[in-house]
Amino acid sequence: MTRLYSLSGMKSLLATALAALSLSATGLVYAQQVLRVSAIPDEAPTELQRKFKPLGAYLEKKLNMKIEFTPVTDYAASVEGLINNKLDMVWFGGFTFVQANARSGGKVIPIVQREEDQKFESVFVTTNKSINKLEDLKGKNFTFGSESSTSGHLMPRFYLLAAHVNPDVDMKRIAFSGAHDATVAAVTGGKVDAGALNISVWEKLIAEGKVDPKVVRVFYTTPGYYDYNWSVRSDMNPVLRKKITDAFLALNKDNPQDKEILDLQRTTRFITTKAENYTSIESAARNAGLLR
Structure with a gap:
């Protein structure tokens, strides 16, 4: 049986469809309610927690989502945590990023680094x-x-x-x-x-x-080299990735609250970075026999 709809009925159906589409799109962006974060354990766990606490609170406000910081036992655990979807964002050293990128088949993206990390x-x-x-x-x-x-x-x-x-x-x-x-x-x-x-x-x-x-x-x-960065997986929602990046870039040393965060991170500001910046680290690792 062919069902005929009135003009008003068609409009109602269209409005319902658009609303569902809108909710679906919103769900894609905001479905993730918790951002799971960690960092390589290059200092004592208590120091890492102290350094991250105000940054985590800042990111919660900027992203409007819960930030969960989970310490890891060793460097390898930070790599495995990110590529196995147990973590969403990790503070890597240059070599750890190279390892994670290699292990994931190029599916790890460095988003920001401290300005000082251009010449560490x-x-x-x-x-x-x-x-x-x-x-x-x-x-x-x-x-x-x-x-x-x-x-x-x-x-x-x-x-x-x-x-x-x-x-x-x-x-x-x-x-x-x-x-x-x-x-x-x-x-x-x-x-x-x-x-x-x-x-x-x-x-x-x-x-x-x-x-x-x-x-x-x-x-x-030593001479200077690229080092630390905050990295995410390439399958992170691009809208969320941009919001995280923008939040880091917005930190301003002239703002007292931001300055506290930046001082704990031992930087004056964050800047964007890219995988290509770490090719020399990768070459050094291969030459030293530490990456195959």
């Missing part, structure tokens, strides 16, 4: 007066940070190899402290002769009076 540096520190250059590390006990750390392992190893110092062959013993602050503690406590860590944590420890630069000193600083 690692420092080599020691208490030993006989160590003044990288070559002096031959025959010594040395510690990196985490094995998957860009600034605590990959780039220090890269520059050691460039100075014809093979850590696995030329040093007496190498260790992995697991975090930048733990590296400084190992050097200060005399457990190792020297170690490498990222310059940001080093400067923070100096500023907080937690290390005496007259006792523990920097004897080598």
Whole structure:
């Protein structure tokens, strides 16, 4: 049987369809009610939580959704969490981003980084007066940070190899402290002769009076390289991804509340970034045999 509709009936049906379409589109954008966030454990868990708390509160207001920060046990867990859809956004080091991007088949997108991460540096520190250059590390006990750390392992190893110092062959013993602050503690406590860590944590420890630069000193600083970023999966709703990006870019150091967040993140502002910025990190990792 053919059913005929009046003009008013057709209008009613059209309005209903449009309303359903609108609700559907809204659902696509706002279906995700919780943003699951984490960060590589390059510092103590309590410090990571302290740094993220005001940023999380800021993002909740900007995105109008709950922000859930979940600490992870190691660098590998942050990679697996993102690519296996257990996390939505992660604070990666350059090398961890490269690992995540490789593991996911290119489905991880870096969205923002600190301005300082365009030219990040690692420092080599020691208490030993006989160590003044990288070559002096031959025959010594040395510690990196985490094995998957860009600034605590990959780039220090890269520059050691460039100075014809093979850590696995030329040093007496190498260790992995697991975090930048733990590296400084190992050097200060005399457990190792020297170690490498990222310059940001080093400067923070100096500023907080937690290390005496007259006792523990920097004897080598690497050239600059791209490092940390906030990354998401490529399947994140593009509207949400843009809102997150815009929220980071809107942080202004001239605003007292924003300045507190930026200071804790050890930056003056966030800028956009892209995967291509980390090709040199990928090359360094492959050359060092740390990425296959």
